[in-house]
Amino acid sequence: xxxxxxxxxxxxxxxxxxxxxxxxxxxxxxxxxxxxxxxxxxxxxxxxxxxxxxxxxxxxxxxxxxxxxxxxxxxxxxxxxxxxxxxxxxxxxxxxxxxxxxxxxxxxxxxxxxxxxxxxxxxxxxxxxxxxxxxxxxxxxxxxxxxxxxxxxxxxxxxxxxxxxxxxxxxxxxxxxxxxxxxxxxxxxxxxxxxxxxxxxxxxxxxxxxxxxxxxxxxxxxxxxxxxxxxxxxxxxxxxxxxxxxxxxxxxxxxxxxxxxxxxxxxxxxxxxxxxxxxxxxxxxxxxxxxxxxxxxxxxxxxxxxxxxxxxxxxxxxxxxxxxxxxxxxxxxxxxxxxxxxxxxxxxxxxxxxxxxxxxxxxxxxxxxxxxxxxxxxxxxxxxxxxxxxxxxxxxxxxxxxxxxxxxxxxxxxxxxxxxxxxxxxxxxxxxxxxxx
Numbered sequence: 492x493x494x495x496x497x498x499x500x501x502x503x504x505x506x507x508x509x510x511x512x513x514x515x516x517x518x519x520x521x522x523x524x525x526x527x528x529x530x531x532x533x534x535x536x537x538x539x540x541x542x543x544x545x546x547x548x549x550x551x552x553x554x555x556x557x558x559x560x561x562x563x564x565x566x567x568x569x570x571x572x573x574x575x576x577x578x579x580x581x582x583x584x585x586x587x588x589x590x591x592x593x594x595x596x597x598x599x600x601x602x603x604x605x606x607x608x609x610x611x612x613x614x615x616x617x618x619x620x621x622x623x624x625x626x627x628x629x630x631x632x633x634x635x636x637x638x639x640x641x642x643x644x645x646x647x648x649x650x651x652x653x654x655x656x657x658x659x660x661x662x663x664x665x666x667x668x669x670x671x672x673x674x675x676x677x678x679x680x681x682x683x684x685x686x687x688x689x690x691x692x693x694x695x696x697x698x699x700x701x702x703x704x705x706x707x708x709x710x711x712x713x714x715x716x717x718x719x720x721x722x723x724x725x726x727x728x729x730x731x732x733x734x735x736x737x738x739x740x741x742x743x744x745x746x747x748x749x750x751x752x753x754x755x756x757x758x759x760x761x762x763x764x765x766x767x768x769x770x771x772x773x774x775x776x777x778x779x780x781x782x783x784x785x786x787x788x789x790x791x792x793x794x795x796x797x798x799x800x801x802x803x804x805x806x807x808x809x810x811x812x813x814x815x816x817x818x819x820x821x822x823x824x825x826x827x828x829x830x831x832x833x834x835x836x837x838x839x840x841x842x843x844x845x846x847x848x849x850x851x852x853x854x855x856x857x858x859x860x861x862x863x864x865x866x867x868x869x870x871x872x873x874x875x876x877x878x879x880x881x882x883x884x885x886x887x888x889x890x891x892x893x894x895x896x897x898x899x900x901x902x903x904x905x906x907x908x909x910x911x912x913x914x915x916x917x918x919x920x921x922x923x924x925x926x927x928x
Contacts, residue, residue: 493669494632501607509605526584529602532610538599540618543576546922549620549643550579551603554586556705556837556856557626560649562593563707564626567915569596572922578618582629585811592812606631615641622922627651632670639673644921648914649704650679652687653834654855660691668692676921678914681859701917702910703859709843709904718819725764725791725820726800732761732822732887737814738768738836739827743851744776746830748783748805750879755804758887764817766808768827768836773809780805815840823886823893825849825879828856838864842904845897849873849882863907869900 516522523530534540540547548568552561558581565577579594580603581587591600604610615637622644628651638645652660660667671677671693678701679685685698727733734754736747744767751763765788767776773790780788788807789800800806808817818824818841828836829851838848839860848870854861864870873879886893 493666494636497632497666498608506607523584526587526602530605530610532604532613534601534614534617538601540578540599543578543598544574545576546572546574546621547576547578547618548572548622548624548918548922549618550577550624550626551581551629552579552586552590552626553582553629555583555589557581557649558586558589558593559708559837560703560705561590561626563911564624564648564704564914565594565596567707567911568918571915571919575922578620588811603631603634606633608633608637612637619643621925622646622918624648624918628653628656630667630670635670635673644676644925645674646676646678646918646921647674647688648678648701648918649910650677650688651681651684651703651856652691655832655834657687657691660687664691676917678917683858699917701913702907704911704914705837705839705857705860706904706907707909707911709839709908713819713844717816721813721816721820724794725806725817726789726794727762727820730760732758733764733820734761734823734825734883735764735766735818735821735841736825737766737818737827737841739765739825740768740831740833741772741775742831743827743829744772745779746876746879747825747827748776748779748785750876750883751805752783752785753880754883757884761822761887762804762806764806764808764820766814766817770809770811773807776807815843818844818846821846822890823847823849823883825873825883827851829853830873830879835861838870839904842869842897842900845894845901847871847886847893847897847900849879849886859907860904863903864900867900867903868896869903 513523517524517527550561552558577597578599579590579597580601581590582603604614611634619641620643623638625647626649635645677688677693677698680703682700685700689695689698739747755761788805789803791808791810824841824846826836826838826848832853834856835854838850838857841848842864848864852872852874861870871882873882
């Protein structure tokens with residue numbers, strides 16, 4: 492009955508809103524043009540899942556952050572199940588681009604269909620996976636139900652229930668408990684996440700705490716060669732101090748720019764490298780700079796065309812895929828999505844370079860990483876523009892101490908590596924148990 496009411500809601504209430512949201516964006520801009528057919532249940536012609544050998548393992552990661560967590564898990568599962576076919580779906584186009592670049596061992600990629608039976612069912616019926624793995628928290632009732640009808644094991648890996656979503660899930664626990672009943676295993680990041688998913692109605696005997704695979708995703712290539720390459724790419728001098736503000740959102744771009752204007756008065760050699768979470772926000776950032784009387788920024792795209800920075804003190808990175816390598820240059824780091832209520836962005840990437848990391852109070856999506864860095868003294872929470880200015884000053888004024896704490900933070904982070912292997916071993920056991928039965 493719950494699923495019937497859910498489908499009535501989808502077709503009578505949600506469908507008009509979805510159409511009103513997607514159609515103008517597809518017609519007037521480029522957004523969703525690549526993914527819309529996939530979301531409606533169409534697979535690309537070159538992808539023929541029914542021809543893939545068994546066992547078939549289908550992983551789903553919503554966007555870039557989940558793909559980062561998925562990459563080491565796929566590698567570990569490939570090692571544990573070398574004969575398996577690996578299929579990866581994403582919910583966003585940026586996630587799809589990241590997956591195709593990072594997870595090169597996959598046998599096929601697709602966009603996850605929206606959770607209407609007429610979109611989901613044909614795709615599930617063609618893939619017919621033996622194991623379906625949801626990364627973090629993606630509970631789609633029709634998808635999960637159809638997977639179970641096709642005989643798949645359904646597992647939640649890197650399971651996390653954020654502070655923002657938990658009250659909503661708890662309020663609707665009467666509905667979600669029936670969905671959770673169809674999930675076979677819950678591999679949760681932490682004890683708190685395990686408690687929360689149990690409170691939502693997940694059977695307690697199916698819940699395990701296996702850690703966060705994002706720790707395993709820390710890139711190993713933190714070489715001095717990367718530093719030299721990025722200095723050359725952004726036309727940076729070795730004597731310049733560099734503030735990298737990574738993955739910033741609207742509301743944070745402006746705070747960072749205002750803070751930089753203040754700091755630049757005392758640190759004339761300080762260069763700001765601003766990396767927005769969404770590159771389409773670049774025009775708004777340039778406009779905000781103009782409103783503040785600041786000179787136009789040096790754009791990363793201009794560097795790719797061979798232009799020189801010519802002493803400009805602000806660089807705006809209007810390209811994706813380079814943020815990790817850009818953190819290598821940083822004298823000080825601020826990670827966005829945290830001064831606005833977005834749950835935070837990936838603070839593990841600068842930590843992998845041994846950097847001191849500043850972030851705002853909204854870090855629900857990276858609780859364990861935040862707590863680890865704070866305990867090591869390598870993570871500092873800021874709440875206001877004034878906080879941000881003060882902490883950037885402290886970091887710049889104490890480079891030796893900052894470097895020591897950054898190394899300590901990196902060492903603490905590396906102690907958490909191993910979750911991907913644990914998850915992979917468990918998933919392999921579930922597959923073997925299915926084959927034995």
